[in-house]
Each structure stands twice: as C-alpha cells, then as structure tokens.
Amino acid sequence: MRTAPNLIAVVAILLAGGLAAFSAVFAANFIEERASTEIRRALAEEEITWVGVEASGLQIRLRGTAETEALRFRALSIAGTIIDASRVIDLMDVTPAKPLQAPRFSLELLRNDDGVSMIGLIPAATSREDIATAVETAAEGANVTDMLDVADYAIPAGWDQALEFGLEALAVLPRSKISIAADGVSVTAISDSSSQKRKLESDLARKLPDGLPASIEISAPRPVITPFTLRMVIDADGTRFDACSADTEKASERILVAARAAGLDGKAKCTIGLGVPTPQWAKAVETGIKALTELGGGELTFSDADVTIVAQDTTRQALFDKVTGELESDLPEVFSLHSILPEPVKIDGTGEGDGPPEFVATLSPEGKVQLRGRVTDELVRSATESYARSRFGLNDVYAAMKLDEELPDGWPIRVLTALEALSELNSGSAIVQAEFIELSGVTGNSEANARIAKLFGEKLGEAQDFNIQVRYEEALDPVAALPSPQQCVDRINAILADQKITFAPGSVTVEGNSLKVIDRIADTIKECPNLELEIGGHTDSQGREEMNQQLSQQRADAVLTALISRRVLTAGMTAKGYGEAVPIATNDTNDGREANRRIEFTLIVPEAEEPAEADAAEDDTGEPQETPANPEPTTETEATDGQN
Numbered sequence: 001m002r003t004a005p006n007l008i009a010v011v012a013i014l015l016a017g018g019l020a021a022f023s024a025v026f027a028a029n030f031i032e033e034r035a036s037t038e039i040r041r042a043l044a045e046e047e048i049t050w051v052g053v054e055a056s057g058l059q060i061r062l063r064g065t066a067e068t069e070a071l072r073f074r075a076l077s078i079a080g081t082i083i084d085a086s087r088v089i090d091l092m093d094v095t096p097a098k099p100l101q102a103p104r105f106s107l108e109l110l111r112n113d114d115g116v117s118m119i120g121l122i123p124a125a126t127s128r129e130d131i132a133t134a135v136e137t138a139a140e141g142a143n144v145t146d147m148l149d150v151a152d153y154a155i156p157a158g159w160d161q162a163l164e165f166g167l168e169a170l171a172v173l174p175r176s177k178i179s180i181a182a183d184g185v186s187v188t189a190i191s192d193s194s195s196q197k198r199k200l201e202s203d204l205a206r207k208l209p210d211g212l213p214a215s216i217e218i219s220a221p222r223p224v225i226t227p228f229t230l231r232m233v234i235d236a237d238g239t240r241f242d243a244c245s246a247d248t249e250k251a252s253e254r255i256l257v258a259a260r261a262a263g264l265d266g267k268a269k270c271t272i273g274l275g276v277p278t279p280q281w282a283k284a285v286e287t288g289i290k291a292l293t294e295l296g297g298g299e300l301t302f303s304d305a306d307v308t309i310v311a312q313d314t315t316r317q318a319l320f321d322k323v324t325g326e327l328e329s330d331l332p333e334v335f336s337l338h339s340i341l342p343e344p345v346k347i348d349g350t351g352e353g354d355g356p357p358e359f360v361a362t363l364s365p366e367g368k369v370q371l372r373g374r375v376t377d378e379l380v381r382s383a384t385e386s387y388a389r390s391r392f393g394l395n396d397v398y399a400a401m402k403l404d405e406e407l408p409d410g411w412p413i414r415v416l417t418a419l420e421a422l423s424e425l426n427s428g429s430a431i432v433q434a435e436f437i438e439l440s441g442v443t444g445n446s447e448a449n450a451r452i453a454k455l456f457g458e459k460l461g462e463a464q465d466f467n468i469q470v471r472y473e474e475a476l477d478p479v480a481a482l483p484s485p486q487q488c489v490d491r492i493n494a495i496l497a498d499q500k501i502t503f504a505p506g507s508v509t510v511e512g513n514s515l516k517v518i519d520r521i522a523d524t525i526k527e528c529p530n531l532e533l534e535i536g537g538h539t540d541s542q543g544r545e546e547m548n549q550q551l552s553q554q555r556a557d558a559v560l561t562a563l564i565s566r567r568v569l570t571a572g573m574t575a576k577g578y579g580e581a582v583p584i585a586t587n588d589t590n591d592g593r594e595a596n597r598r599i600e601f602t603l604i605v606p607e608a609e610e611p612a613e614a615d616a617a618e619d620d621t622g623e624p625q626e627t628p629a630n631p632e633p634t635t636e637t638e639a640t641d642g643q644n
Contacts, residue, residue: 033055035055035060035082035083036053036054036055036060038082039053039060039078039079039082039083040053042078042079042081042082043075043078043079046074046078048071048074048075048078050064050065050066051063051064051075051092052064053079056089058083058087059087059088059089060079060083060087060088060089061089061091062075062076062079062088062089062090062091062092063091063092064092064093065092065093065094065095066092066093066094066095067094067095068094068095069094072090072092072094075092076088076090076092102151102153102154102156103121103151103153104121104181105120105121105122105123105151105153105155105156105159105181105182106120106121106179106180106181107119107120107122107131107148107163107166107179107180107181108120108177108178108179108180109135109166109170109176109177109178109180110176110177111139111142111170111173111174111175111176111177111178112174112175113174113175114143115139115142115143115144115145116135116136116139116142116143116144116145116170117144117145117147118131118132118135118144118145118146118147118148119147119148120148120149120180121148121149121150121151122148122149122150122151123150123151123152123153123154123155123156123159124150124151124152124153125154125155126155126159126163128146128148128150131148131163132144132146134167135167135170138167138168138170138171139170139171139174156182157182158182158183158212159181159182161209161212162180162181162182162184162185162212163180164209165180165185165207165208165209165212165214166178166180166185166187168204168207169185169187169189169204169207169216172200172203172204173187173189173200173218175189175190176188176189176190177189183213184212184213184214184215185212185213185214185215186214186215187204187214187215187216187217187218188217188218189217189218189219190218190219190220190221191218191219191220192220192221193220194220196220197218197219197220199530200218201216201218202532203572204216206574206604221274222272222273222274223271223273223274224273224274224275225245225271225273225274225275226275226304227275227303227304227454227457227458228245228273228275228276228277228281228302228303228304229243229245229301229302229303229450229453229454229457230243230244230245230255230270230285230300230301230302231243231244231299231300231301231302231453231457231468232244232259232262232288232289232292232299232300233298233299233300233468234262234263234292234293234296234297234298234299235297235298235312238263238264238265239259239262239263239264239265240264241259241264241268241270241449241450242449242450242452242453242468243449243450243451243453243454244268244269244270244271244450245270245271245272245273245276246270246271246272246276246281246282247272247273247274247276247279247281247282248272249272250282251270251281251282252269252270252272254282254283254285254286255270255282255285255286255289256268256270258285258286258289258290259289261289261293262289262290262292262293263293271450277304277305277334278305278332278334278335280332280334281302283332284302284307284331284332284335285302287327287330287331288300288302288307288309288327288331291309291323291324291326291327291330292309294319294323295309295311295312295315295319295320295323296312296315296319297311297312297315298310298311298312298315299465299466299467301453301457303454303457303458303462305334305335305336306335306336306338306457306461306462307331307335307336307337307338308337308338308339308340308462308463308464309324309327309337309338309339309340310339310340310342310465311339311340311341311342313341313342313343313344313345315341317341320339320341324337324339327339336462338462338463340463340465342435342436342465343435345433345436345438347431347433347438349429349431350372350373352372352373352402356433356434356435357373357374357404357407357433357434358373358374358431358432358433359371359372359373359374359375359401359411359414359415359418359431359432360372360373360429360430360431360432361388361418361419361422361429361430362428362429363392363422363425363426363427363428363429363441364427365426365427367392367393367396368396368397368398369388369392369396369397369398369422370397370398370399370400371384371385371388371397371398371399371400371401372400372401373401373402373432374401374402374403374404374407375401375402375403375404375407375411375412375415376403376404376405376407376411376412377403377405378403380411380412380415381399381401381403383412383416384399384401384412384415384416384419385397385399385401387416387419388419391419391420391422391423392423407434408434411432411434413459413460414432414437414460415432417437417455417456417459417460418430418431418432418437418439420455420459421439421452421455421456422439422441424443424445424448424451424452424470425439425441425442425443425448425470426441426442426443426444426473426476427441427442428440428441428442428443428470429441435465436465436466436467437456437460437464437465437466437467438466438467438469439452439466439467439468439469439470440467440468440469440470441469441470441471442470442471442472442473442476443470443471443472443473443476444472444473444474444475444476444477444478444480445472445477446472446477448470448472449468449470449472452468452470453468456468482527482528483527483528485528485531485532485603486603488524488525488527488528488531489533489601489603491524492521492524492525492601493601495517495520495521495524496517496521496599496601499513499516499517500514500517501514501517501518501559501599502514503555503558506551508551508554508555508557508558509558510558510559510562515562518559518562518563518566519566521563521601522562522563522566522567522568525563525568525569526567526568526569530569530571530572531572531573531603532572532573532603532604533572533573533574533601533602533603533604534573534574534575534576534600534601534602534604535556535559535560535573535574535575535576535599535600535601535602536552536556536575536576536577536578536582536599536600536601536602537551537552537553537554537555537556537559537575537576537577537578537599538552538578538579538580538582538583538584538596538597538598538599538600539551539552539579539580539596539597540580540583540587540592540593540594540596540597541580541583541587541593541596542587542593545579545580546579548579548580549577549578549579549580549581550577550579551577551579552577552578552579553575553576553577554577555577555599556575556576556577556599557575557577559575559599560573560574560575572604580596583596584596584598
C-alpha cells in the first residue's frame, strides 16, 4: 500500500513542476511582448519606422539600416529608456557614406578701368599667386583683387587650357567679364567700335584651343551723334542724302522707304546712333520728305530739333506757303521749322565781282589753296590765313583777301566754317555769301557729305541756305585704294615665284639672296595694313619626324623674326611648323623633296567675317553676336618654298 502515496507524491511534484514551467514561460512571453510593444510604440512616436524589434527572453534585439549614425544612436537611446540599456542588443546597420564629389571649379575675371577682380573656386594645385601674377601681367599692371577660394581636389580635365585661353582674352579686353571652367569659357565684353568688335572676335576665335567650348559675345556701343543730323536734297541730279541719322533699325527703314518714294535710287544707309531729340524722329523726317517732294525739289535739313526746308528759287510762292504751313502743323511739337524761299542766287565765283559780297577759297588737286574775296577787318584776315595754313599746310596757302567793314554779322564764322568743310575735299571750292554757301568738289572720303552737312548744321545754325555738291571718287579713297588681303598675298606669291627663300642644310638662319626676298615681302606687307597671315614651315620626309617638325617651326619663326626686324606690323601673323605632314610632291625624288622643303604664306579668313551682310548690319547696330568656336581658316595662297 506504500506504492500509492509515493505515486501521488510524484504526480503532485510533476504537476507542480509543469505548472511552474508554464507559469515561467507565460511570464517570460508576457514580459517579452510587453517590452517589445512599448519599444515599438516609443519608436513610432518618434517616427522611426525602419527599426525591427525582436524579443529574446529579457533581451531586445534591434535590427534595420539607419541612414546616418545619428539615427542609429537615437533608436538605441529610445529603446534604452524603456528597458535597461544592457538588455538592448544593437544589430542595426548604417548606410555607407557616399564619397565626396569634387566641387565645380570656376573662375570669374571682371576687368574694368579700376582693375581686375578674381572670384571663384580653384584647385589647390593651381597656384592662386601664379594666377594673380598672370592676371596682373595680362591687365598691364592693373590692380588685382583676389577673392578666390581653394579646394584640395584633382585638377579636372580641360581646366588648364581653359585658364590659359581666359587669360589671353583678358589681355585684349579692357572691359570684360570672363567665366572660366573646365567645360568651357564664356567671354562678355564691350569694344570701342564695330570694327574693333569684329577684330577682337576674330583674334579670340583663332586663339581658341581645339575642343574647348566657348561663348564670345562682344558688343559695340552705338555712336553718339551730335547734332543728330539728316539732310536730303532733291534737284536736277536726283534725290540723295547728304547725311542720314536714325535711332533704331525700324526708324532707319521708315526713312529709307519715304526717301525711295521721293525718288531715291541705289543703296543708302542711315547711321544708327544715340542722341535723337525725340522718339518721333522717323515720323518727323517722313513728314519733311513728303513736303519736300510736294515742293518739287529743294533741301531738307534736320539738326536735332531744328528743321530747315529750302525750296528751289523757281518755286511758286503760293505752293511754298501751302506746303510749309502744312509741314509746320504736321511736325511733332518738339520740332521748330524754318522755311526759306530763296531769291535766285548769283555766284560770281571770283570774290571780286559787282554782285553780292563773296569769299572764295579754292583747293587744287596738288593741295594748293587760294583765298580771295572779302573779310571784315585785318584781324579776321590774319585769323583766316592762319587757320587755312593750319589746315592745308604752311607753304600751300596763297591769300589775296580784301577788307570790307560793311559785311554782315557772322561773316567770320561762315568763312572759317567753309574752310573747315573744304578741308574734307581732295579738290574743290567754297563760296561764301551773306545768305548762301556753296561747297563743291571731289573727295576720297565716302562720309564727307555727311560730315559737311553736320558741320554746317552745327556751326551755321538753323535757317541757313547752303549747297553741297561733293562727289565721292573711290580712286581718291586711301582705304579703298589699298590692295585687298588676297591681292597682297598674290603679290607675295609672285615674289616667291621669282625667287625662293632658302636655308643652308640644317640651318634656321635666313641668309644670302633670301634676305632680298624678305625685303621685298616686307615692302609688300607694309602696303597691306592688318594683314592676317600664317607663315608655315614644311620639310621633306628625310630624318626623324620630330626633328623635321622642330626644324620647320624654327624656320617659320626665323621668317617672322626677319619681318619684324624690318618694322613690319606682325600682330596678325603667326608662325607654325608642319614638318613633313603636308607634302605637295613625292618624297621619292630630289625634285619632290625640294618642292616639299618650303615656306607657305597662308591668308587666314575666319568664318565669322565672311558674311558681308552681317558685318554691315553689325556696323549699324553694334549688337553682340556669338562667335563660333574654332573657325576653320581658309587657305588663300599656295606654296612658297625655300627650305633646304
């Protein structure tokens, strides 16, 4: 019977153990679930959703990937406020940090009359002191303000050539902003004139390294026209402008359309500039041209806001009164009209006739001047003679003037103004009367008529009657008479076809008869201002390629140096050695090798200058145009030779 109590005891113990184990498991699960729930709630309140919470007994494991180390530590700290921190197991990862990217290096150069400012971020390997020195040299010693920052990263590809080009541009642009970066250069500048603008764009385009993107925008300010002048004449010779000014392209077109309706033939151009007295300038000119046409001829002069219309002396008084009355009412309010119906002008032309008093100055084609006619007193006679000698030459003036104290007021001004206008001519005459001035002759200056009209309007004032009969002759124009660049190169080729430039074997010195060839070429180039040439050196294929290239470069440099020593302007010339790379004959024969050993003069014509129409428009407006990078030069000449 003892077996039963023992069995009961064993079962009781087992039941007690099982209950204890169940209670322990239940308590542990409850504690785990409660701890993990509280931690999840705390993390959710802080908007941390990327952490996984796992309970393992009394320990809590945190898993997940934090974006930063700070977020990982924050999650760990929150869990440590719920349970003992020693029970929190950190199994979290942190996203690997991205490698730092090199910054974009850039350099801004701002140059004006006060100096140069350097702004930007440059590589540490590029010495800021060297840049400052180069900028100071390029700006001819101007004050340099250094506002650069430096970063220690590798120099990006293209940086060095962009920096070199930017400094070259700075040297020739005194008012400019140059932005330099490894991926390109941007140049914005102001030039003094349209012609300088084109030259600067051409020079920079040639200096631009191959493959470097660049934007070159150079603007030319419009000229200030004072007084703002327009003069139109309708007479037996037809309709013409002595001077034409406009404030905009649109105004210019309106004026030219009105002029063509009045009988203007051929090409005409109005100078576009600043200084217009009113935005209604074009409307006023159109009105004046219409009135002049209705009169059947005469002269119309605008000088700022003063308008003078001079009818022909055969115009009927009734027609003159009607047209001028309508013109005065139709002109915008700012303009003041002076209308003249002249008496028939009688010109003696000798200064000694019995008609109206005259002063006559004549200019011969040889430059000799004769002064005849009347002046008011001895002081005016002396001043007139001195002024003429200052204009035409001390020994080229013959004076035979008479004194007449009864001449009207303003006579000396009219005389001196006529002499100044006569100085614009190559030959001709000026006749001064009290109510009329006539200037006639020929000139080699295509702008002479406009200059004379402007001069008369400025010096004589409003309501003055004058006649300008000046003819432009291209043969007298010193610019038009110059040979074209192509003609200059043709002359050089003719010289070289007659006798070659030669060098001794292996030598880079121009000597012997070749010096006479250089003399002749120098004389030709001096007659061709601003000639842009490439002096190319070439060799045959004998010897090493590298040595041939060096030899050809040295020989091309020698020719350029020889020209410089003869006081030739070589700003537009470059020397380049091509070695054996550009043969013009086979290198298998002595004659072929002789032909390949040569110096070539090549005319460089940038593409930016080829469209003549664009240039003409540019002259008027001065608007900047983007210069294409790396224009291809055009070869206009063929070989000279002269290498050994």
